[in-house]
Amino acid sequence: EPELSGDFATLMGWADAVRRLKVRANAETALDAQTARQFGAEGIGLCRTEHMFFDPARIAAVREMILADDEAGRRGALEKILPMQRQDFVELFKIMEGLPVTIRLLDPPLHEFLPHSEEDVASVAEATGLDPKKLLRRAQELHEVNPMLGHRGCRLGVAYPEIYEMQVRAIVEAACEVVAEGRPAPIPEIMHPLVAKGEEMKFLRDLTDRTAKKVIEEKGCQIDYKVGTMIELPRAAIRAADLAENAEFFSFGTNDLTQTTFGISRDDSGRFLGYYIDKGIFEKDPFVSLDTEGVGDLIRIAAERGRAARPDVKLGICGEHGGDPASIQFCETIGLDYVSCSPYRVPIARLAAAQAAIGEREKDR
Numbered sequence: 001e002p003e004l005s006g007d008f009a010t011l012m013g014w015a016d017a018v019r020r021l022k023v024r025a026n027a028e029t030a031l032d033a034q035t036a037r038q039f040g041a042e043g044i045g046l047c048r049t050e051h052m053f054f055d056p057a058r059i060a061a062v063r064e065m066i067l068a069d070d071e072a073g074r075r076g077a078l079e080k081i082l083p084m085q086r087q088d089f090v091e092l093f094k095i096m097e098g099l100p101v102t103i104r105l106l107d108p109p110l111h112e113f114l115p116h117s118e119e120d121v122a123s124v125a126e127a128t129g130l131d132p133k134k135l136l137r138r139a140q141e142l143h144e145v146n147p148m149l150g151h152r153g154c155r156l157g158v159a160y161p162e163i164y165e166m167q168v169r170a171i172v173e174a175a176c177e178v179v180a181e182g183r184p185a186p187i188p189e190i191m192h193p194l195v196a197k198g199e200e201m202k203f204l205r206d207l208t209d210r211t212a213k214k215v216i217e218e219k220g221c222q223i224d225y226k227v228g229t230m231i232e233l234p235r236a237a238i239r240a241a242d243l244a245e246n247a248e249f250f251s252f253g254t255n256d257l258t259q260t261t262f263g264i265s266r267d268d269s270g271r272f273l274g275y276y277i278d279k280g281i282f283e284k285d286p287f288v289s290l291d292t293e294g295v296g297d298l299i300r301i302a303a304e305r306g307r308a309a310r311p312d313v314k315l316g317i318c319g320e321h322g323g324d325p326a327s328i329q330f331c332e333t334i335g336l337d338y339v340s341c342s343p344y345r346v347p348i349a350r351l352a353a354a355q356a357a358i359g360e361r362e363k364d365r
């Protein structure tokens, strides 16, 4: 059971007294969220909702949704997922007791939820009663040559708005339920992934507000929520002012932003990056320690342009870099509001944020 106590807790207290950056955690399970709080996280900066769909109890309904031929069929399957998804958020909101919880809507290409080999198809078909031929055909139809640049992120929400509507409904219903129990009111931050264009953000914002409004009216509850975007594409960073028109916060998804800025696959960089590091072309793995030059410039541009359009836009980082001390230093320098990292990195991030704040003060002397 992780818990900070004794000298470690004292040290953390000192760090907290000097740091400016807030520290949140990336968490999607109750266990992660509890661990995060024990380590002092001040909110959830990234809840990746796709992980919630792989649970054996619900993957069948997810697959049914993907297999559906039309919107009505998808909506039918989504009805089954809704109560489970609502419960996910109720649990997280209760653990977080009114701290901010950023929930990212579905991100991965749908084929990731389908079995591909004939063997897997057979066992899935048996377990779920779904038609094996249909499963295989759909998996083939959904196959993509470049899935990371393909039908993923908010493109799913544009093509199939009913998926994001279900998720927004689950978030707002969960918040209403928690408030009805007399607990601290959650402030959900609904986050859209892989947004590139202002028009895309507008579509997503309208979808989110429309759905949330409907739920709030139905339940007669009072819920504050925020709508925002990840910044994971160079275009999003460059056109941040367009996004800020309909986004109250930005969270830098530096895993994807590093991938898309360098054009280096985050999944395959291991094949060649070592040679670059050996030859001194790269000092460090840019997927671990932020490239403060190129990727950093894009973050700086996005922060400046976002703030010019919306002075109170909240800025955070939720890629792996959010738990890396050198990257946290950069986040302090450009004045982000928070970093978000894996729960076990929260203490390191608190220390690094303090060190960065002290460094900034020294500069001002």
Ligand code: PEP
Residues within 6 Å of the ligand: 046, 048, 107, 232, 252, 253, 254, 255, 256, 257, 318, 319, 320
């Ligand atoms: C990112 O891209 O940095 C991010 C946090 O999202 P994911 O790692 O889930 O793509």
Ligand code: MG
Residues within 6 Å of the ligand: 193, 232, 253, 255, 256
């Ligand atoms: Mg990403």
